[in-house]
Amino acid sequence: MNWEVVIGLEIHTQLSTKSKLFSGAAVGFGAEPNTQTTLVDLGMPGALPVFNKEALRMAVMFGHAINAEIGMSSVFARKNYFYPDLPKGYQTSQMDHPIVGKGYLDVMLDDGTTSRIGITRAHLEEDAGKSLHEDFQGMTGIDLNRSSTPLLEIVSEPDIRSAKEAVAYVKMIHSIVTYLGICDGNMAEGSMRCDINLSLRPKGQQEYGTRTEIKNVNSFRFIEKAIYTEIERQADILEDGGRIIQETRLYDPEKNETRSMRSKEDANDYRYFPCPDLLPVVLTQEYVDGIKATLPELPSQKAARFQSEYGLSEYDANVLSSSRAMADFFETANTIVADAKLTANWVMGELSKLLNQEQLEIENAPVSAKAFGELLVRIKDNTINGKTAKDVLQAIWNGEGSADEIIEAKGLKQVTDTGAIEAMIQTILDANAAQVEQYRAADEDKQKKMIGFFVGQVMKASQGKANPGLVNPILTKMLKG
Amino acid sequence: MFEQSISTLAQKLRNKDISSVELTRLFLARIAKLDPQLNSYITVSEQRALEQAAAADALIQNGQGTSLTGIPIAHKDLFCTEGTLTTCGSKMLNNFIPPYESTVTSRIQQAGAVMLGKTNMDEFAMGSSNENSFYGAVKNPWNLDMVPGGSSGGSAAAIAAGLAVAATGTDTGGSIRQPASFCGITGLKPTYGRVSRFGMIAYASSLDQGGPMAKSAEDCAHLMQAMAGFDEKDSTSAETPVEDYLANLNAPLTGLKIGLPKEYFGEGLDPQVADIIMAAVKEFEKLGATVKEISLPNLQLSIPSYYVIAPSEASSNLSRFDGVRFGHRCDDPKDLLDMYKRSRAEGFGSEVQKRIMVGTYALSEGYYDAYYLKAQKIRRLIKEDFVKALNEVDVIMGPVAPTTAFGLGSKTSDPVAMYLEDIYTLSVNLAGIPAMSVPAGFANGMPVGLQVMGNYFAEAKLLNVAHQYQQHTDWHLQTPTMAKGA
Numbered sequence: 023m024n025w026e027v028v029i030g031l032e033i034h035t036q037l038s039t040k041s042k043l044f045s046g047a048a049v050g051f052g053a054e055p056n057t058q059t060t061l062v063d064l065g066m067p068g069a070l071p072v073f074n075k076e077a078l079r080m081a082v083m084f085g086h087a088i089n090a091e092i093g094m095s096s097v098f099a100r101k102n103y104f105y106p107d108l109p110k111g112y113q114t115s116q117m118d119h120p121i122v123g124k125g126y127l128d129v130m131l132d133d134g135t136t137s138r139i140g141i142t143r144a145h146l147e148e149d150a151g152k153s154l155h156e157d158f159q160g161m162t163g164i165d166l167n168r169s170s171t172p173l174l175e176i177v178s179e180p181d182i183r184s185a186k187e188a189v190a191y192v193k194m195i196h197s198i199v200t201y202l203g204i205c206d207g208n209m210a211e212g213s214m215r216c217d218i219n220l221s222l223r224p225k226g227q228q229e230y231g232t233r234t235e236i237k238n239v240n241s242f243r244f245i246e247k248a249i250y251t252e253i254e255r256q257a258d259i260l261e262d263g264g265r266i267i268q269e270t271r272l273y274d275p276e277k278n279e280t281r282s283m284r285s286k287e288d289a290n291d292y293r294y295f296p297c298p299d300l301l302p303v304v305l306t307q308e309y310v311d312g313i314k315a316t317l318p319e320l321p322s323q324k325a326a327r328f329q330s331e332y333g334l335s336e337y338d339a340n341v342l343s344s345s346r347a348m349a350d351f352f353e354t355a356n357t358i359v360a361d362a363k364l365t366a367n368w369v370m371g372e373l374s375k376l377l378n379q380e381q382l383e384i385e386n387a388p389v390s391a392k393a394f395g396e397l398l399v400r401i402k403d404n405t406i407n408g409k410t411a412k413d414v415l416q417a418i419w420n421g422e423g424s425a426d427e428i429i430e431a432k433g434l435k436q437v438t439d440t441g442a443i444e445a446m447i448q449t450i451l452d453a454n455a456a457q458v459e460q461y462r463a464a465d466e467d468k469q470k471k472m473i474g475f476f477v478g479q480v481m482k483a484s485q486g487k488a489n490p491g492l493v494n495p496i497l498t499k500m501l502k503g
Numbered sequence: 504m505f506e507q508s509i510s511t512l513a514q515k516l517r518n519k520d521i522s523s524v525e526l527t528r529l530f531l532a533r534i535a536k537l538d539p540q541l542n543s544y545i546t547v548s549e550q551r552a553l554e555q556a557a558a559a560d561a562l563i564q565n566g567q568g569t570s571l572t573g574i575p576i577a578h579k580d581l582f583c584t585e586g587t588l589t590t591c592g593s594k595m596l597n598n599f600i601p602p603y604e605s606t607v608t609s610r611i612q613q614a615g616a617v618m619l620g621k622t623n624m625d626e627f628a629m630g631s632s633n634e635n636s637f638y639g640a641v642k643n644p645w646n647l648d649m650v651p652g653g654s655s656g657g658s659a660a661a662i663a664a665g666l667a668v669a670a671t672g673t674d675t676g677g678s679i680r681q682p683a684s685f686c687g688i689t690g691l692k693p694t695y696g697r698v699s700r701f702g703m704i705a706y707a708s709s710l711d712q713g714g715p716m717a718k719s720a721e722d723c724a725h726l727m728q729a730m731a732g733f734d735e736k737d738s739t740s741a742e743t744p745v746e747d748y749l750a751n752l753n754a755p756l757t758g759l760k761i762g763l764p765k766e767y768f769g770e771g772l773d774p775q776v777a778d779i780i781m782a783a784v785k786e787f788e789k790l791g792a793t794v795k796e797i798s799l800p801n802l803q804l805s806i807p808s809y810y811v812i813a814p815s816e817a818s819s820n821l822s823r824f825d826g827v828r829f830g831h832r833c834d835d836p837k838d839l840l841d842m843y844k845r846s847r848a849e850g851f852g853s854e855v856q857k858r859i860m861v862g863t864y865a866l867s868e869g870y871y872d873a874y875y876l877k878a879q880k881i882r883r884l885i886k887e888d889f890v891k892a893l894n895e896v897d898v899i900m901g902p903v904a905p906t907t908a909f910g911l912g913s914k915t916s917d918p919v920a921m922y923l924e925d926i927y928t929l930s931v932n933l934a935g936i937p938a939m940s941v942p943a944g945f946a947n948g949m950p951v952g953l954q955v956m957g958n959y960f961a962e963a964k965l966l967n968v969a970h971q972y973q974q975h976t977d978w979h980l981q982t983p984t985m986a987k988g989a
Binding site: 061064065066067068069070071072073100102104106109110111112164291293294295298299300301 | 581582583589591596599601603605700701702703704705707708709735736737738739815816818819821822823824825827828829839843863866867868871875
């Protein structure tokens with residue numbers, strides 16, 4: 023059977039506010055357990071929530087960035103369930119009246135095609151604490167530092183039709199929230215977590231199949247792999263004539279499989295109702311418009327500008343603008359280099375290669391945009407050639423100094439003195455008299471093929487420092503005799 | 504001394520006729536002697552009281568402080584008090600010593616008042632008779648076989664018996680006014696949002712409101728002045744400026760328009776209570792007021808509406824009492840679910856469990872629209888009734904409760920009869936308006952309270968109306984026999 027996959031994503035984005043959604047406690051990762059809490063986060067009797075207006079501003083920014091309707095009167099609701107790391111016995115969230123309504127994103131895939139993914143809503147909610155099952159010998163430790171940390175839950179329409187499309191969409195969301203500066207985007211620390219709703223249906227069928235929900239997937243790679251394994255699992259069941267059970271599943275990256283967490287029958291009745299401790303959040307048009315005016319350049323706008331301003335290809339412009347850090351790195355380096363094509367090639371080529379090798383994000387690269395720009399300037403002005411530049415980049419990366427310091431210290435400057443090059447060539451020609459004879463006897467086509475040998479010998483003798491732009495014409499002239 | 508008003512006591516303190524420490528010791532001695540009969544206190548905080556009294560004396564010595572400085576008062580045991588046991592009348596919080604102070608108690612403390620202790624109450628403020636306390640029922644000082652009303656029954660009984668000059672209470676469906684009526688004292692339930700709920704252990708958040716209880720309207724005004732005002736820690740607290748509640752007390756009532764809702768005088772109202780209320784209204788006419796019959800047509804719907812909304816909110820508010828971080832935890836739980844079930848089954852009394860179950864049911868999938876949403880619609884209708892009526896009249900008057908205090912144990916087996924006790928008080932909380940209970944006479948030897956309801960943030964007007972009445976009557980000055988001569 024030819025199956026069509028239908029995917030909808032819920033992305034939990036941790037907003038980078040200084041304090042929590044409903045208390046003045048600091049938000050931070052990795053602090054000693056239960057040190058970043060107030061009475062409110064601990065759910066003490068008589069403690070009351072106070073809404074953090076900064077989280078509101080961030081949510082409205084996001085709404086503008088996805089072309090969404092802003093909820094002019096949004097309402098917090100309580101989602102009731104018992105869990106030890108949920109101190110109040112309910113999570114304060116939004117149900118019927120979210121802060122961000124319907125919107126959409128145009129997502130570009132690797133093959134250059136674009137698809138529009140609908141966004142149903144985005145709502146504000148508080149995070150729960152953490153249960154720590156290790157180190158407590160038959161008991162559970164509770165850390166409430168994360169309790170009441172602000173989350174924006176972004177719910178997509180079931181518009182996604184492949185794992186690649188899902189990853190492209192999540193990357194786009196990641197890119198937007200980091201561009202807006204409303205989330206640090208650190209997926210390893212849980213700043214973005216994704217729930218995947220997935221079902222299959224025979225191609226051409228209108229109705230959706232029964233879906234499963236895979237909870238809390240926290241990397242682009244795992245999202246892609248979890249989707250592939252779940253598609254396979256569901257297809258196997260359906261092709262054997264079985265039925266999909268609506269349930270919540272967990273993805274295990276070590277075994278690369280999803281497994282059942284709880285079925286629909288076990289699902290909680292959350293008994294949502296409007297939170298009586300918080301007033302409806304009523305916005306004025308002036309406030310909403312004011313925030314729109316503060317929106318920074320977004321990825322798609324930046325990509326368009328990179329094409330028009332720097333003459334970059336659509337592909338290059340999209341890659342460079344996919345993260346704000348990379349775009350900023352590119353633009354900062356290019357103000358020094360003043361050669362956008364050269365800068366783009368090196369950011370997307372050598373620099374990206376090194377980052378991938380070391381599994382680093384560009385914001386954590388040991389080479390600054392300025393140092394990188396200074397290196398490219400030396401390519402541009404022929405001080406070094408591209409091959410040497412790769413070595414210099416590695417040396418800068420290793421902390422050996424600036425491009426100029428390394429070039430100087432290692433004596434990597436290209437030989438551009440024609441006299442010196444002529445002398446070097448003469449030595450090569452003398453040492454390879456037989457090859458010179460062959461060259462001189464050959465026709466023009468053959469000569470073109472043979473010249474590479476002599477160039478290679480010269481570069482080897484110069485330890486790569488001879489300027490290839492000078493070596494070629496001089497060599498050709500001298501070979502003619 | 505225990506029968507004196509706050510103004511008189513403040514004057515005596517300033518004149519050095521008595522020190523706050525002496526006054527506090529006098530009240531502590533009365534509590535030790537009389538409270539075993541009443542059970543109005545859960546905790547007597549003698550040490551804290553004497554320290555605060557000494558500090559108050561030092562302030563007075565320097566000519567500083569307010570009218571409350573050095574005055575011994577009590578707090579209902581649902582206001583969190585830093586370092587002092589706060590039980591909310593429940594076994595669940597039998598061991599709970601808050602590391603923080605509620606806004607109300609903190610403001611009263613800053614005004615210099617002395618806290619004698621924490622008063623008994625129906626568990627989690629759920630009840631109309633004070634029989635639902637883990638710490639035992641409170642007795643009515645006017646007749647020890649009668650209930651004091653609830654849920655702020657401990658505060659009302661303590662004031663009536665002269666075991667505190669004044670006290671705080673909270674009112675979710677009548678919990679200040681009904682015990683004030685049953686014990687013959689004065690109580691004010693302020694406009695929702697007028698008094699901060701921070702540090703008040705929640706029963707039903709959209710209805711709960713703290714307020715003053717005292718012998719007279721003037722004493723209530725003193726306490727209210729300290730309690731009221733915006734609090735950034737309570738998102739539902741109102742930014743409306745606080746009026747000077749004392750400045751307006753003596754304004755004449757000439758031209759005051761009183762509305763009498765016909766629904767408040769129908770079936771179920773004890774005829775003796777009705778007569779007393781009508782006599783009080785006559786008194787106001789003598790003071791220059793005019794009277795007009797009005798209608799609050801949705802009054803009957805206030806009971807079903809309240810008994811859906813309040814338990815729904817309570818079922819969620821009380822989820823935090825799970826045995827994990829504070830409060831009662833069962834012995835040797837075998838797993839998490841067992842810990843939840845037994846801690847809550849052991850920690851909560853039967854009325855609390857009943858309301859949690861009712862609320863959980865009302866919010867459940869498939870029932871939410873039929874119960875919770877419908878109750879909210881009724882709530883809006885009730886509010887509209889009041890808004891419309893208060894466009895025509897300045898205040899609305901009626902009884903606080905259909906009867907005088909009833910016998911201990913007489914209604915415990917009939918929850919519906921118990922819930923009907925609240926018929927005249929619930930709608931005020933659903934609408935969010937302020938209302939008072941003012942002593943207006945005696946029937947069968949038990950006090951009867953007149954209810955005075957006003958517009959949003961009209962506390963100063965209500966206190967003025969009650970004070971003028973008390974200038975011409977002495978119902979609020981009566982003392983129960985058990986309290987005399989001690």
